[in-house]
Amino acid sequence: MERLFSARAAALRSSFVRDILKAASDPAITSFAGGLPNPVHFPAAELACAAERVLSDSAGTVLQYSSSEGLGELREWIADRYRDRGLNIAPERILITSGSQQALDLLGKVLLDPGDGVALEAPGYLGAIQAFSLYRPQFLPVPLSAEGLDTSRLEHTLRSQAAKLLYTVPNFQNPSGATYSTANREALAQLLAGREMLLIEDDPYGELRFAGEPAPSFAHLLPRQTVLLGSFSKSVAPAFRLGWVVAPPWLMQRLLLAKQATDLHSNSFSQHVLLRYLRNESLDDHLARVRTAYAAQMQAMLAAIGRHFPAAARVAPAKGGMFLWATLPEGTSTVRLFERAMAEKVAFVPGHPFYLDRNDSNDLRLNFTNAEPEAIESGIARLGRAMATLPDEAQEKRKTASRRDAKAQS
Amino acid sequence: MERLFSARAAALRSSFVRDILKAASDPAITSFAGGLPNPVHFPAAELACAAERVLSDSAGTVLQYSSSEGLGELREWIADRYRDRGLNIAPERILITSGSQQALDLLGKVLLDPGDGVALEAPGYLGAIQAFSLYRPQFLPVPLSAEGLDTSRLEHTLRSQAAKLLYTVPNFQNPSGATYSTANREALAQLLAGREMLLIEDDPYGELRFAGEPAPSFAHLLPRQTVLLGSFSKSVAPAFRLGWVVAPPWLMQRLLLAKQATDLHSNSFSQHVLLRYLRNESLDDHLARVRTAYAAQMQAMLAAIGRHFPAAARVAPAKGGMFLWATLPEGTSTVRLFERAMAEKVAFVPGHPFYLDRNDSNDLRLNFTNAEPEAIESGIARLGRAMATLPDEAQEKRKTASRRDAKAQS
Numbered sequence: 092m093e094r095l096f097s098a099r100a101a102a103l104r105s106s107f108v109r110d111i112l113k114a115a116s117d118p119a120i121t122s123f124a125g126g127l128p129n130p131v132h133f134p135a136a137e138l139a140c141a142a143e144r145v146l147s148d149s150a151g152t153v154l155q156y157s158s159s160e161g162l163g164e165l166r167e168w169i170a171d172r173y174r175d176r177g178l179n180i181a182p183e184r185i186l187i188t189s190g191s192q193q194a195l196d197l198l199g200k201v202l203l204d205p206g207d208g209v210a211l212e213a214p215g216y217l218g219a220i221q222a223f224s225l226y227r228p229q230f231l232p233v234p235l236s237a238e239g240l241d242t243s244r245l246e247h248t249l250r251s252q253a254a255k256l257l258y259t260v261p262n263f264q265n266p267s268g269a270t271y272s273t274a275n276r277e278a279l280a281q282l283l284a285g286r287e288m289l290l291i292e293d294d295p296y297g298e299l300r301f302a303g304e305p306a307p308s309f310a311h312l313l314p315r316q317t318v319l320l321g322s323f324s325k326s327v328a329p330a331f332r333l334g335w336v337v338a339p340p341w342l343m344q345r346l347l348l349a350k351q352a353t354d355l356h357s358n359s360f361s362q363h364v365l366l367r368y369l370r371n372e373s374l375d376d377h378l379a380r381v382r383t384a385y386a387a388q389m390q391a392m393l394a395a396i397g398r399h400f401p402a403a404a405r406v407a408p409a410k411g412g413m414f415l416w417a418t419l420p421e422g423t424s425t426v427r428l429f430e431r432a433m434a435e436k437v438a439f440v441p442g443h444p445f446y447l448d449r450n451d452s453n454d455l456r457l458n459f460t461n462a463e464p465e466a467i468e469s470g471i472a473r474l475g476r477a478m479a480t481l482p483d484e485a486q487e488k489r490k491t492a493s494r495r496d497a498k499a500q501s
Numbered sequence: 502m503e504r505l506f507s508a509r510a511a512a513l514r515s516s517f518v519r520d521i522l523k524a525a526s527d528p529a530i531t532s533f534a535g536g537l538p539n540p541v542h543f544p545a546a547e548l549a550c551a552a553e554r555v556l557s558d559s560a561g562t563v564l565q566y567s568s569s570e571g572l573g574e575l576r577e578w579i580a581d582r583y584r585d586r587g588l589n590i591a592p593e594r595i596l597i598t599s600g601s602q603q604a605l606d607l608l609g610k611v612l613l614d615p616g617d618g619v620a621l622e623a624p625g626y627l628g629a630i631q632a633f634s635l636y637r638p639q640f641l642p643v644p645l646s647a648e649g650l651d652t653s654r655l656e657h658t659l660r661s662q663a664a665k666l667l668y669t670v671p672n673f674q675n676p677s678g679a680t681y682s683t684a685n686r687e688a689l690a691q692l693l694a695g696r697e698m699l700l701i702e703d704d705p706y707g708e709l710r711f712a713g714e715p716a717p718s719f720a721h722l723l724p725r726q727t728v729l730l731g732s733f734s735k736s737v738a739p740a741f742r743l744g745w746v747v748a749p750p751w752l753m754q755r756l757l758l759a760k761q762a763t764d765l766h767s768n769s770f771s772q773h774v775l776l777r778y779l780r781n782e783s784l785d786d787h788l789a790r791v792r793t794a795y796a797a798q799m800q801a802m803l804a805a806i807g808r809h810f811p812a813a814a815r816v817a818p819a820k821g822g823m824f825l826w827a828t829l830p831e832g833t834s835t836v837r838l839f840e841r842a843m844a845e846k847v848a849f850v851p852g853h854p855f856y857l858d859r860n861d862s863n864d865l866r867l868n869f870t871n872a873e874p875e876a877i878e879s880g881i882a883r884l885g886r887a888m889a890t891l892p893d894e895a896q897e898k899r900k901t902a903s904r905r906d907a908k909a910q911s
Contacts, residue, residue, distance in 0.1 A: 092697060092699075092749070092751055092752075093751060094697060095612055095665050095697065095699065096611060096755065097610070097611055097612050097613050097614045097617075098614050099610060099611070099614070099635070100610070100611040100612070100755050100759070102754050103611070103758040103759060103762070104758070105754075106758075106761075109761070111615065118509060125566075127566055128565075130560070130561035130562075130564065130565050131561070133560050133561065133564040135556045135557070135560030135563075135564065136556075138556060138560075138564070139552060139553050139556040142549065142552040142556070143549050143552070143553060144555070146545045146546075146548060146549040146552075147545070147549065150540070150543050150545030150548075151540035151541070151543065152540075153736035153740060154540065154545065154741075155537060155538075155540050155541040155543075155550070155738075155739055155740060156535075156537055156734075156738045156739040156740070157695075157740060160575070176520065189599055189764040189767075189768070190764055190765055191762065192762075192764050192765045193764040193765070195804075196762065196763045198770065200507070200509060200510070200635060201506060201507060201509070201510040201513070202505055202506065202507055202510070203507050204507045204508055204509070205765070207507075218765070220759065221762040222562075222762050222763070223761075224762065225759065225762050226507070246762070255505050285504065287504060287505065287598065288505070289502075289505065312648075316502075316708070324566075328564035328565075328569060328770065329564070329565060329566040330565060330566070330768065330769040330770040330773075331564075331768060331770055332764060332765070332766070332767065332769075333769045339502070341502055341503055342502075344515075345510050345513050348513040348514070348515065348516075349513060349635065351516075351519070352513070352602075352606065352631040352632050352634065352635050353575060353602070353603065353606045353632070353635075353763075354599040354600055354602050354603040354742060354764075355600055355602045355628070357599075357742065358599070358740065358741060358742045358768040359740040360738065360740040360741055360744075360771060360773055361768055361770060361771060379617060385694065402827045410638065419748070446647065
């Protein structure tokens with residue numbers, strides 16, 4: 092019966108990261124592998140109160156079928172919040188989705204034919220790679236640095252290969268933690284302006300900034316070509332699976348029809364609960380608490396890395412988001428490190444799956460939001476021990492090279 | 502920028518029925534158009550209690566990211582309920598989806614390439630047509646009668662054109678209300694057995710039987726080739742967007758990967774609330790109340806039709822589900838009737854959108870679950886008045902024909 096599969100289904104592969112996350116779910120393991128918010132901050136009592144109220148006020152509406160667009164008042168709340176940030180976005184341009192992941196799927200659905208070009212960051216977000224893969228595009232990886240995307244490499248790529256989309260996470264990127272500088276954003280906007288392509292600005296972590304000043308959104312810099320994604324998963328609760336996409340009007344109508352064909356509408360009970368919560372409580376007060384805690388967790392991880400990682404390891408501090416990106420000396424295998432780390436009961440994600448063309452790398456992703464400072468100290472100490480057990484391959488190579496040189500000279 | 506659309510996006514058209522439902526949402530209108538459960542039966546207090554309890558017991562889990570498969574205990578609950586009906590289904594074969602609509606999308610994703618054959622009932626369920634349309638199959642409509650699918654027509658079709666899927670709603674079908682007889686199911690199973698194709702049994706209404714005895718599921722009759730879809734939308738609450746798909750193991754793994762790429766997982770807060778509700782309360786007691794009410798609403802509609810529709814209208818009583826299907830004399834335009842009915846402040850869905858090749862028809866769908874008996878009486882009376890204003894086209898045709906005959910004889 093396997094002959095019944097579509098060509099598309101061949102693009103579906105069990106993910107290496109999924110296997111890692113499964114292994115890391117053992118409670119005996121300290122996991123820096125996932126991308127989970129710290130559950131101690133979930134506003135449980137406030138959400139329980141909101142749920143009770145919406146059900147006692149208007150259960151007939153709250154439990155019934157709803158509109159594919161999402162609740163009008165929730166879309167207005169999102170538009171108002173953008174307005175506070177200086178972005179003028181009409182609620183009609185906002186579609187509520189089942190997490191940002193679904194926004195990526197819907198964009199793939201209405202935009203991508205097999206072979207279409209999709210430029211994206213290297214290293215890049217796995218969820219986007221997975222979502223778009225189903226539509227069998229040609230991925231065009233563009234190197235990402237601490238300053239942002241390599242615009243000259245992107246320009247070079249676009250000269251030989253058209254792209255319909257550029258997928259970006261400009262704030263506290265997953266996996267690298269990098270944030271595009273204002274200058275980089277401006278250069279990117281200038282490069283794309285007037286081209287027949289869209290820039291997707293996926294911004295799940297923008298509200299989790301705990302240091303520095305926000306840089307302008309592409310919705311400012313490249314308004315006609317930017318599709319903006321947002322999410323309540325990191326700011327309120329992932330279980331609600333509520334996110335949104337802001338799209339230009341010509342795109343919105345098709346996205347809405349695709350949404351309707353895909354699942355009619357997103358969970359409207361949770362939309363009502365969320366809306367009531369957002370109205371009754373101060374999201375800003377909640378986020379302030381979360382940011383303070385995440386800043387402390389990030390500092391704890393940085394300090395522990397300083398104590399326990401080899402001196403040659405490089406890690407840039409994060410100004411927000413959920414991840415640190417560590418680069419070990421050239422030639423280090425983080426796949427091998429993962430095995431050693433599991434023996435030490437600590438997990439992380441090796442860097443290679445975030446690239447499209449590698450099966451090992453010397454970098455790794457560390458999540459700092461889902462463990463308390465004490466667990467971070469102990470986990471990083473064990474990870475440091477695991478690193479110490481690895482052969483210094485760079486040194487081995489240098490030795491081999493110098494032996495070879497010596498031989499050549501002899 | 503419209504050139505950026507995928508070929509798939511061209512298949513997305515604003516639906517006629519969507520426009521009708523929008524028009525019918527005016528509270529001044531009595532609507533028999535939608536497919537909404539009666540909100541007076543939503544178990545609001547019980548769900549509020551379940552929400553409060555899961556949030557006070559284990560908010561850290563209930564609000565966190567969850568598994569793509571869905572909650573293990575919810576899948577076990579579903580498997581147990583099948584076991585009570587004599588169906589032996591392992592929980593591992595059950596994937597929780599965001600309503601059955603998403604199950605259709607996922608099946609389309611992993612199975613359909615452009616041009617693949619999809620056999621389906623005529624008249625057929627619009628949601629399935631919409632979901633599959635995105636994957637650009639060739640639809641193969643097969644006539645449906647009160648007894649079930651026309652197996653000889655299906656056999657004839659399959660002789661000239663292979664189909665990967667046969668999509669069916671064997672219990673209280675949407676739109677026709679028809680239920681396949683046991684003999685028809687057996688004949689269909691025999692026809693498909695051993696062919697390289699799957700039968701989708703979509704069963705959102707099976708629990709809403711208020712008369713007669715259940716006929717065997719295709720999961721009994723054709724176990725290796727049947728994909729079974731279920732939903733909590735009609736039995737508990739549509740707003741939760743929770744349904745499921747039961748698939749053979751070879752298919753399950755790819756469906757799960759597609760689910761993960763599409764939206765990571767379905768709303769797990771609502772899964773926890775639902776599970777707690779199902780454990781604390783008796784779903785059977787709840788369904789008994791709903792069935793009694795729906796039987797009375799169906800009887801009220803049948804009686805009103807007897808009083809107010811022209812004698813030539815044919816309507817078979819329903820034994821469950823949510824819809825009656827009325828057939829007016831040949832030549833009657835239910836598109837024209839819709840306009841007249843809107844003037845009388847009553848709405849229904851004309852029959853033609855449920856076929857793939859018509860732009861008008863003499864049949865119509867009437868929903869009986871979302872209006873109380875008094876509103877049903879008044880709405881059907883007004884619909885009867887609207888019918889009386891239509892020219893009797895059949896009679897006109899007969900007149901024209903007899904005039905022509907008279908002329909020919911003269």
